[in-house]
Amino acid sequence: MIGFTGNTLDRADGLRHDPEAFAAAAGDWRARLLKLDGLLPEVSDDGRLAWTTLADLPDDAQLILLGLDEGRPHFAAYLPGFRPSTAPAMRSPALMTMLASLAPGEAAIYAAARSLIDWHARHGFCANCGTATAVIRAGWARQCPNCAAEHFPRVDPVVIMIAEHDGRALLGRGKNWPAGRYSALAGFLEPGESIEEAVAREIHEEAGVHVNDVRYVASQPWPFPSSLMMACVATAADDAITLDTNELEDAIWVPRDTVRAVLAGEPGPFLAPPPYAIAHTLLMEWAKG
Amino acid sequence: MIGFTGNTLDRADGLRHDPEAFAAAAGDWRARLLKLDGLLPEVSDDGRLAWTTLADLPDDAQLILLGLDEGRPHFAAYLPGFRPSTAPAMRSPALMTMLASLAPGEAAIYAAARSLIDWHARHGFCANCGTATAVIRAGWARQCPNCAAEHFPRVDPVVIMIAEHDGRALLGRGKNWPAGRYSALAGFLEPGESIEEAVAREIHEEAGVHVNDVRYVASQPWPFPSSLMMACVATAADDAITLDTNELEDAIWVPRDTVRAVLAGEPGPFLAPPPYAIAHTLLMEWAKG
Structure with missing residues (x-):
């Protein structure tokens, strides 16, 4: 699950x-x-x-x-x-x-x-006119008493992905992450792009890696505060990394056998993401080969 | 494309x-x-x-x-x-x-x-406190001068899907649609659900059809006003339809050959969606079999 x-x-x-x-x-x-x-x-x-x-x-x-x-x-x-x-x-x-x-x-x-x-x-105020809004629809929306605009809970789509190259997966670590933690790269999808385009853009922005094929794997809601995580695997054109140090502290290519071992609980070059994070699901899927 | x-x-x-x-x-x-x-x-x-x-x-x-x-x-x-x-x-x-x-x-x-x-x-006002906000980040965000909250453009994830059963696709038509138009069912994904769960919920809500397998096909941005369309195919457990008449005016099962013919421009029981809509992409993919 x-x-x-x-x-x-x-x-x-x-x-x-x-x-x-x-x-x-x-x-x-x-x-x-x-x-x-x-x-x-x-x-x-x-x-x-x-x-x-x-x-x-x-x-x-x-x-x-x-x-x-x-x-x-x-x-x-x-x-x-x-x-x-x-x-x-x-x-x-x-x-x-x-x-x-x-x-x-x-x-x-x-x-x-x-x-x-x-x-x-x-979100207690109307983004359209600034008036305090009221709860409607059994808690699933708010409405403005002034301009009548209805506001629905946000769900922010996020792409989370590994690039793969020659049997290795690209993992990164954010600034101030716990020691040893590496995970799939991730970022918010923007207006005017598809999931596949957001995956390619984020991998290139954060790690300087070009990808030329993106496959959807799975999705999950992530309530911090309200994202939809969409997990993908992308094929990298090459393995040269150019870090965006505003986003990432480090990025590494990890061979499939190593990912498999870490997910099985063995020590390795990174700590596995927790089982409730879709990064875990994504790495498990990728590790199967 | x-x-x-x-x-x-x-x-x-x-x-x-x-x-x-x-x-x-x-x-x-x-x-x-x-x-x-x-x-x-x-x-x-x-x-x-x-x-x-x-x-x-x-x-x-x-x-x-x-x-x-x-x-x-x-x-x-x-x-x-x-x-x-x-x-x-x-x-x-x-x-x-x-x-x-x-x-x-x-x-x-x-x-x-x-x-x-x-x-x-x-979205000219702060949803958090009601104050007028200012454009920041080259037009990609707004910030409140009062409470400092940053607000980012919404992208609302929408699932759009066909249920399939015994070589036929479930298509529906909304109220007040142009005569003859049928398309894939669709609906907004909600907080706390995955793409796959939203697909199953929407098909059941709108057409009373239970599905037991969901496959992602493709995605597109849809700028009316700002959705992310995520197209899927789901396998229906049976073909009995129970319409939610608040959502749909009609729903029909269409054989693969008929879908193929309509997409090729032949007359049929429905008008094909326009090529720039992902419903068109989805039906094209499904029609391949």
């Missing part, structure tokens, strides 16, 4: 467009509320998310319908005024431990909730 | 982070400005975009660096106060004719320019 995929809830899109049905779901005595401490989940010993009832929510809480499980409504709550930390989530050892312990599918529910709460917290 | 891909300009990311180099590019006498009438391009008989100089721009014009061609800077301009039409671009016969006439690569330059101008026009 790819990290953050496998959400078993029915998103129940119809309920979002039906205020009466939504109110009924919020009034359902079986309704469950995801327990969060800020943006951190509570995780049980068997890797399950913790849930509670809606009973103790403050009056101004905004409900987000995560979905239904056999008809039972599951919610997250956004509390107006909540300010998420701007520190990179990836630097929180507590969060990393929780993510590693979550059962498949549970991390996916958490990802949707986290991305939406973070989005509400940083 | 897939529609809206093949941009030959070097996006010159480095210039965006270097105000002096950007000013030098804007002062370069060779600099070219994309000619637009609102959001409509001017297209020559041989399918090229029309360009002019920066000389006649009003003082408050905001330059967007589209990229370099052998060092020569290419810009688009956003004029503060410009309000794009909210009418669906796809209903403009003049625009459709222009798109069909653009040479490969030219449409890609236009796509980037159009998406960025439209984004600036509808």
Whole structure:
């Protein structure tokens, strides 16, 4: 299972467009509320998310319908005024431990909730006219009372990829990464480009390597704060590296056998990415040959 | 060539982070400005975009660096106060004719320019605090003078797909579409889901069809206003259709031979999508078998 995929809830899109049905779901005595401490989940010993009832929510809480499980409504709550930390989530050892312990599918529910709460917290005003907006559509949009513009949660597409050349994979390390960590290169896709074009542009920008073929491998949601990671393998025309030192601290070519050994837990020239990151999935796929 | 891909300009990311180099590019006498009438391009008989100089721009014009061609800077301009039409671009016969006439690569330059101008026009205020924001990074971002939040152009990932069953493809038609038009189903990917999950959800929501395997085919930027279209084929578990009549007016299963004939220009049960739409690419790929 790819990290953050496998959400078993029915998103129940119809309920979002039906205020009466939504109110009924919020009034359902079986309704469950995801327990969060800020943006951190509570995780049980068997890797399950913790849930509670809606009973103790403050009056101004905004409900987000995560979905239904056999008809039972599951919610997250956004509390107006909540300010998420701007520190990179990836630097929180507590969060990393929780993510590693979550059962498949549970991390996916958490990802949707986290991305939406973070989005509400940083998008309370209308980008079109500056007026404070209101939550609509069961927490899946906001609307401006002044200009009527609707705003939907962002999902930012990101390409993450390895270039391959002569049986070796190009891995890079960012500035201030933990010692020994190397991973696939990555970057935001921009307006006016395809996935394949973004992959080629990023590899060239960051490492100076030209690629001439790009194959899509897999995708995952990445809730820090709300990306769609699209993993690809590209064939490099040659292996000369010209680092963009604003982006990368180092880049190396790693032979397939070495990647395979590191993923199997053996020591090597780099530390493997965590299993919930799609870089792990991507390297596993590539290592198969 | 897939529609809206093949941009030959070097996006010159480095210039965006270097105000002096950007000013030098804007002062370069060779600099070219994309000619637009609102959001409509001017297209020559041989399918090229029309360009002019920066000389006649009003003082408050905001330059967007589209990229370099052998060092020569290419810009688009956003004029503060410009309000794009909210009418669906796809209903403009003049625009459709222009798109069909653009040479490969030219449409890609236009796509980037159009998406960025439209984004600036509808995102002049800080979503975090409501303050008017200023253009930074050579037109590729905006920053809030009050809370310092940076805002980047949206790219909204959209899945577009055909379900296949027993050699037939599932095509649907939206409400108010031109007579005879059917195409691949499509929908916005949401926070907390992978491409593959979004494909399965959308096919089930819109047509009631369950799919059990999803293969990525290709992607394209779609500048109305700024989507990333990700085309997939999914294997349907069965062929029973349950229409969501809020989304679709009709859905039909079309045999491969029929799809092939329609794409070759023969009359059939549906009108082929235009060549610049990735639905066309997707159907062409699927028709090959």
